[in-house]
Amino acid sequence: MSAPAPATDALSRLQIARDSQGAIRVRLSGRWTLADGLPSTDSVARELESAPAGTRLVFEAAGLETWDSALVSFLFSAAGLAAARGSAVDTSALPEGARRLLDLSLAVPARVMPQTPKDDALTARVGEVALRAWRTAGDALDFLGETVVALGAFLRGRARFRRVDLMHALESAGVGALGIVALINLLIGAVLAFVGAVQLQQFGASIYVANLVAIGITRELGALMTGIVMAGRTGASFAAVLGTMTVNEEVDALRTMGLKPVEFLVLPRVLATSLMLPALVAYADVLGVLGGTFVGVALLDLGAVEYLRATQSSLELRHVVIGLVKSVAFGVVVALTGCYYGVRCGRSAAAVGEATTRAVVMGIVLVVVVDAVFTVLLHLLHL
Amino acid sequence: MAFGSRIVQRDIRFQIRRGEIFVIMGDSGCGKSTLMRHMIGLNRPAKGEVLYDGEPLWEADEDTRERFMDRLGVLYQGAALWSSMTLEENVSLPLAERKRLGPGEARDVARLKLALVGLAGFEGHYPAEISGGMRKRAGLARAMALDPEILYFDEPSAGLDPLSSRRLDDLILELRESSGTTIVLVTHELPSIFELGDNAVFLDAERRTMIAQGRPEQLKHSEEPKVRAFLERGRL
Numbered sequence: 001m002s003a004p005a006p007a008t009d010a011l012s013r014l015q016i017a018r019d020s021q022g023a024i025r026v027r028l029s030g031r032w033t034l035a036d037g038l039p040s041t042d043s044v045a046r047e048l049e050s051a052p053a054g055t056r057l058v059f060e061a062a063g064l065e066t067w068d069s070a071l072v073s074f075l076f077s078a079a080g081l082a083a084a085r086g087s088a089v090d091t092s093a094l095p096e097g098a099r100r101l102l103d104l105s106l107a108v109p110a111r112v113m114p115q116t117p118k119d120d121a122l123t124a125r126v127g128e129v130a131l132r133a134w135r136t137a138g139d140a141l142d143f144l145g146e147t148v149v150a151l152g153a154f155l156r157g158r159a160r161f162r163r164v165d166l167m168h169a170l171e172s173a174g175v176g177a178l179g180i181v182a183l184i185n186l187l188i189g190a191v192l193a194f195v196g197a198v199q200l201q202q203f204g205a206s207i208y209v210a211n212l213v214a215i216g217i218t219r220e221l222g223a224l225m226t227g228i229v230m231a232g233r234t235g236a237s238f239a240a241v242l243g244t245m246t247v248n249e250e251v252d253a254l255r256t257m258g259l260k261p262v263e264f265l266v267l268p269r270v271l272a273t274s275l276m277l278p279a280l281v282a283y284a285d286v287l288g289v290l291g292g293t294f295v296g297v298a299l300l301d302l303g304a305v306e307y308l309r310a311t312q313s314s315l316e317l318r319h320v321v322i323g324l325v326k327s328v329a330f331g332v333v334v335a336l337t338g339c340y341y342g343v344r345c346g347r348s349a350a351a352v353g354e355a356t357t358r359a360v361v362m363g364i365v366l367v368v369v370v371d372a373v374f375t376v377l378l379h380l381l382h383l
Numbered sequence: 384m385a386f387g388s389r390i391v392q393r394d395i396r397f398q399i400r401r402g403e404i405f406v407i408m409g410d411s412g413c414g415k416s417t418l419m420r421h422m423i424g425l426n427r428p429a430k431g432e433v434l435y436d437g438e439p440l441w442e443a444d445e446d447t448r449e450r451f452m453d454r455l456g457v458l459y460q461g462a463a464l465w466s467s468m469t470l471e472e473n474v475s476l477p478l479a480e481r482k483r484l485g486p487g488e489a490r491d492v493a494r495l496k497l498a499l500v501g502l503a504g505f506e507g508h509y510p511a512e513i514s515g516g517m518r519k520r521a522g523l524a525r526a527m528a529l530d531p532e533i534l535y536f537d538e539p540s541a542g543l544d545p546l547s548s549r550r551l552d553d554l555i556l557e558l559r560e561s562s563g564t565t566i567v568l569v570t571h572e573l574p575s576i577f578e579l580g581d582n583a584v585f586l587d588a589e590r591r592t593m594i595a596q597g598r599p600e601q602l603k604h605s606e607e608p609k610v611r612a613f614l615e616r617g618r619l
Binding site for chain 1: 420423424425449450452453455457459460461463464465466467476477480481525529
């Protein structure tokens with residue numbers, strides 16, 4: 001051996017030198033375990049690059065103490081570098097176990113997957129997003145169309161689904177949501193009264209807090225907050241249940257039995273949610289006004305009778321009806337979004353999580369968008 | 384067969400005779416289950432057609448295809464029982480919906496089908512309450528509910544111990560013998576292939592096409608080294 005070109009790593013477990021025939025000799029010594037960390041193959045790569053192509057790579061292991069996958073992993077990477085430079089690798093001096101594991105890892109050549117070159121230009125990325133959005137919109141429209149057809153079949157008494165599923169959905173989207181809807185709307189009514197009171201007290205008009213809460217809750221916030229709560233609760237539940245059914249091939253099983261998943265799974269859920277939402281919103285309205293009453297009586301020194309009388313005089317039927325009509329639309333939107341993402345779920349556990357998240361996010365966004373559309377339309381209609 | 388621009392398998396052409404047990408085999412990821420999904424009306428072929436008695440499956444309108452589904456039964460890899468229903472409800476649902484049987488009649492037939500697969504007494508159990516092998520048998524009872532002419536099995540032995548697997552194989556043979564049902568089996572289990580298969584095709588993942596067709600015993604002597612190695616559980 002002559003003309004050594006020493007290159008050692010920090011732990012001095014690796015020494016690289018050239019022998020008289022020009023071969024690169026890699027001497028491994030000390031402990032090569034995962035607990036001691038994995039030495040880099042940079043020094044081997046540098047040496048291979050500086051040597052003529054086809055230079056032999058020889059491993060020596062005279063000073064090697066203990067080893068595990070750290071050594072085999074290093075050898076595997078080094079063998080890959082050598083193969084790229086057309087260099088033969090001599091592993092005869094390595095421990096037999098390490099040599100056999102290395103042979104095993106190299107036995108099947110890595111599969112080269114054909115890759116389409118990715119265009120990273122801004123225009124390409126915008127185009128990709130736009131195309132995906134277009135496809136999703138088309139698909140969602142298909143789904144909506146299927147649901148409308150199923151609804152038509154239901155109205156003609158020809159829809160096929162289990163009544164017990166409708167009952168379950170009614171319970172889940174109705175009674176099951178009473179607690180959370182009560183809590184949220186009670187607090188919203190109280191907060192609205194409190195914020196209003198701070199401003200109205202300055203003008204000596206505290207009693208108008210009752211008007212603010214009554215109209216704000218029944219016309220707007222009762223329905224909106226209930227819609228948002230239901231998107232997070234029932235929409236997520238629909239997406240998770242239907243997503244899991246998709247992953248478990250239960251939806252495929254329905255199809256091969258000649259049963260339409262939209263009729264069988266989506267229709268009862270849409271019907272239940274759109275039927276239950278108005279009932280929940282009526283309940284939410286009462287609790288919202290109750291929350292406002294509590295603040296009015298406890299903090300603003302208004303009499304309970306006085307407050308409720310002011311509420312009654314300010315409350316017109318149209319405000320309540322508008323809130324209830326909106327709630328039907330919110331129910332349809334929440335159920336459709338949850339079911340859409342559930343039925344179109346991928347085929348893995350992660351896909352169910354993704355479907356649920358998307359259902360909640362899109363459900364909330366659509367509830368707010370629908371609310372905005374209603375507000376503009378009602379303004380135009382002077383209602 | 385393709386997913387978007389990615390071709391899974393191409394140039395597939397074979398015939399299944401009435402009453403035979405036909406095996407679709409190949410290495411993992413070659414598209415066996417995907418081929419089955421094309422044959423049972425779940426995935427539309429990118430090109431080509433699936434013919435039953437010379438009638439096209441995919442050219443037909445949706446209602447015809449739906450009626451056609453009554454002639455097929457499918458046992459999915461994970462059984463795919465409807466988890467919110469009891470075993471009896473799982474089997475009686477297709478009877479009530481497709482054959483328009485009353486609740487009592489559908490229940491009686493469902494009980495018979497469950498008894499045929501050795502699950503008498505488990506009618507009120509939910510899928511989560513029984514073992515994997517029992518779920519497979521319950522899935523088979525549901526697949527048989529409508530007395531299908533063709534039964535498809537997707538990896539019937541997957542996840543089963545040797546005894547349960549053997550029991551299911553015996554059941555498949557018994558079904559064919561007793562009712563003459565045509566059976567299509569997607570599997571890579573060698574004992575099932577040799578014991579049950581009358582005919583078979585071999586799909587290759589690398590070449591993305593079918594590379595052999597014939598009786599499993601004959602295919603042991605195929606010109607294709609990969610098919611020989613597969614069937615002999617040997618090295619290439």
